[in-house]
Amino acid sequence: MATAAVIFIPFMIYDRGYFLFYGDFNVQQVPFYQMCHDAIRSGSWRWSWTTDLGANFVGSYSFYLLGSPFFWLTLPFPSAAVPYLMGPLYILKFGCACMTGCIYLQRYCRSGNLAVLGGMLYAFSGFSVYNVFFNHFHEAIVFFPLFLWAMDEYMYHRRRGVFALCTFLCCFVNYYFFVGQVVFMIIYWLVRFFSNDPAYTKISKKDFGLLWVEAVLGVACSCVLLLPTLCAITQNNRINNPSNGWNALLYDSNQRYLHILSCFFFPPDLPARANFTPDSNSQWASLGAWLPLFSMSGVIAALQAKNKRWYKTLITILFVMALVPVLNSAFQLFNASYYARWYYMLTLMMSLCTITSLQREDVDWGRAIKWTLAITLIIGLSIGLMPTISTNSTTNTKTTTYGLEKYPTRFWAYVAIALVSLLLLVIVFKYYKNHKRLFLRMATGGVAIITVVYSLFYITTGKTQSDDTHNEIIPYALNGGKDISLPSDGKQFCRIDVYDGMDNLPMYWKRPTIQAFHSIVPGSIMEFYPTVGVTRDVGSRPGVEVYAIRSLLSCRWLFDPMNHGQDFIDPNTSGTRMPGWKYYATQNGSKIYENQYFIPMGFSYDKYITRTEYNTLPEANRSLALLKAIVVEDTAVQKAKEGGLTHYDKIDSASFAEEAYFADCKARAETACSSFTTDSKGFSAEATSSKDRLVFFSVPYEKGWSATVNGSAAEIVKVNVGFMAVKIPSGKAEIRFEYRTPGLKPGIAVTAVSFLLLGGYVYATDTTGRWRKKKLPEPPKTSE
Incomplete structure (x- = not known):
């Protein structure tokens, strides 16, 4: 948490107490938190009038935050405090991710300090820092290690009920990530079983059956959110996109293979600014897996070691799955849209490989570091110095440029961080053989230092891509629209439009709108918009050419932010870009126009x-x-x-x-x-x-x-x-x-009954009347 605090507090100070980033974080995570906080406290949790044209509250926000305990921590605070909590919650999340990673890894470590080092590597991996952009991804990072720990507890000790509770927790927190976790868990179990791991092979049919009972009960316990969510997302046309044909075997962009490889050896690119491979079509794919200080050296060391280990087999399988589209898509129910949002599971296994290699005598760390350095240099120099010859068609002259990256300064900064990280690792390893305790302290400190450096660089560069936080977001969005006063306020329901402005700006103001950036909305909205020529995938952004739907949808006011985008007045005609609109006033940083042909609701x-x-x-x-x-x-x-x-x-x-x-x-x-x-x-x-x-x-x-x-x-x-x-x-x-939220009442009933059944199951299968440990062989504290 101290390491995370060093990363986030400077930005919180700069942003006057807030933590703001760019893109989705600013326009989704912050307003979603505040809007849902207010909705729950006021009892308006059935239907959200400020989400697109209206939306099922539970179905729309179970993916983003409703299952997150971190979100529920905001409820005791007043509404105005919620945006200020985003930074502290991130500090808490990173600390919790390190803790849960440590809980899982300590089973395979000789010392708790080594497990803490592994937890640091997991919590501050490239995946975690990349996904500061996506606030709600960190819940999966926090709770997944507990899922694996619970599986091990069952297999090693037959601890009843723990696996069911962790299954419930992971499913309840985020159903999307839970799908990938189930796929990973099945692979994990099968690999350990077929690797003749004693704890996994010595299982009776009864215990194997009870393991499935716990899995089913765990999922059933989450039905209070799961059933309403299924009723909502089955309407979404984005779920029906299976992998097929050649695209199931090979990625359509050859640059994507290099992007996947480079994400293990370098700090992550910005989500919307792919740098190493500009044309890999991997923006927002969460491609990040770099481990600070160690990079891939611990993984390579584990793979090069002669002794056979189950995690070597597992991580090899995972790397292959990352390179084959249909296997990669298995972590999201074979949806063909490219995402690497399961890499946090991979980084946990990479952390496991690293810390187990540190306590083995048959590992050649020098060779592993050389291999890591060589691959890092090959990727960095190949991209950074590759010549490109272009011919001017007019003068027929040839020009040679060097480098394939899109942002050279940022690219070489990434390369420098990766190389300095390896240099520091070499220095730390001087104490590896003769001063193990000092080595661990230096390694943990080195991870913290490199983490702070690359995280500060990543977030700083991201903030340079954002809207002007101090000239727009803080004064005109986070103020809740307190400077807006319209004659319809409190008297007439109407929606507002925002011309070429920041996404979800009206949500900050708690006002209904026709402009929305939200992935999960009623299927009827996604059905309607395409018929009038408006693309509706992740957002509703009707253009001025469909001016008529403003009146159809009872839109009375249009806000034209003065510090953002184009002007609503067409410079060619000196008139408004849509017919029937008239300037009303300038308020809260926007010029406001009124629809002269407004039609009230109903x-x-x-x-x-x-x-x-x-x-x-x-x-x-x-x-x-x-x-x-x-x-x-x-x-x-x-x-x-x-x-x-x-x-x-x-x-x-x-x-x-x-x-x-x-x-x-x-x-x-x-x-x-x-x-x-x-x-x-x-x-x-x-x-x-x-x-x-x-x-x-x-x-x-x-x-x-x-x-x-x-x-x-x-x-x-x-x-x-x-x-x-x-x-x-x-x-x-x-x-x-x-x-009434579809599926909510049945979901509550199933959850209540399932928890009762779970309690009965634990009581019936634990003859001592408490959670007992059935002693089975513990793994050797070396490498198993």
């Missing part, structure tokens, strides 16, 4: 078209067509007619000019509900109508919604490709929508 149509008819329209006209007629699924035509709608004949020949758009907006606004209010359970609206009609709400269609009209249950109709509508009668109608 409005109606006179006509309908079917989904098939909608799909036949040119993509550019669809967003405009959504203001002319409501789109119903082909099977729901009768419901449209019962809602007082008539068919819009010849929609393809309708006018889609700006004037027609303005007229459509006015017509829809005239039918809007007289009130629309949100609360912790859903929303309420009031409307008055002279006839039966369908009322449309631009709230994502989800199975958890139920509706009543004037106190009677009402059917929710899926309309406009992913949104909801409900039929109201003539006269005054009181509309109420409530949301």
